[in-house]
Amino acid sequence: xxxxxxxxxxxxxxxxxxxxxxxxxxxxxxxxxxxxxxxxxxxxxxxxxxxxxxxxxxxxxxxxxxxxxxxxxxxxxxxxxxxxxxxxxxxxxxxxxxxxxxxxxxxxxxxxxxxxxxxxxxxxxxxxxxxx
Numbered sequence: 001x002x003x004x005x006x007x008x009x010x011x012x013x014x015x016x017x018x019x020x021x022x023x024x025x026x027x028x029x030x031x032x033x034x035x036x037x038x039x040x041x042x043x044x045x046x047x048x049x050x051x052x053x054x055x056x057x058x059x060x061x062x063x064x065x066x067x068x069x070x071x072x073x074x075x076x077x078x079x080x081x082x083x084x085x086x087x088x089x090x091x092x093x094x095x096x097x098x099x100x101x102x103x104x105x106x107x108x109x110x111x112x113x114x115x116x117x118x119x120x121x122x123x124x125x126x127x128x129x130x131x132x
Contacts, residue, residue, distance in 0.1 A: 020068055025108050032112035040069040043079070043093070043101045043119070055099035063095075066107060066117055077114035081121070089121045098127035 020039020027034040044065040046058030058065075064076040081090045092101055105121040 020070070025110075027110060029112060032110055034108065034110045036106060036108040037068060038106045040102070040104050041107060041119075042067045043098070043103065044073075045095060045099055045101075047096075049099065050096040053099070064117075074109070074115060074117075076117050079117040079119055081119045085120060089124055092124045092127065093119065093121075100128040101125070102128070 020037045023036045023038070025034040025036045044067065045055055046063050046065070048054050058075075060075055062075040062077060064079055065073050066076060066079070067073045079093075081093045092098065092103075102125040103119070103121040104123040105119065108118040108120070110116045110118075
């Protein structure tokens with residue numbers, strides 16, 4: 001009886017409507033963890049923009065955070081946009097041009113002495129305006 005309760009709970013957690021899809025991403029480094037997620041995300045930048053606008057301060061001194069559609073926020077040591085993505089989808093991710101940037105697509109995470117992300121966007125929203 002106990003086992004079936006855990007199975008039902010696991011199925012409920014993994015099949016929630018509206019949550020992104022998680023998938024394995026192999027890494028040759030045995031000391032690293034890697035995985036991918038598909039869905040809707042918001043990329044946060046903590047610092048000053050090129051025009052002098054101050055984005056919200058980082059709670060932990062890291063410059064980036066990525067939030068998934070369920071509200072889970074992971075802080076990043078760095079990110080990159082997949083080089084195979086077209087320039088029209090790459091351009092909005094230029095650091096110093098946004099405080100928050102919403103996009104759909106895929107993010108591949110690598111955790112080893114910090115967390116890095118490789119972003120593969122399929123759609124990008126205009127950067128959110130910051131009110132003075």
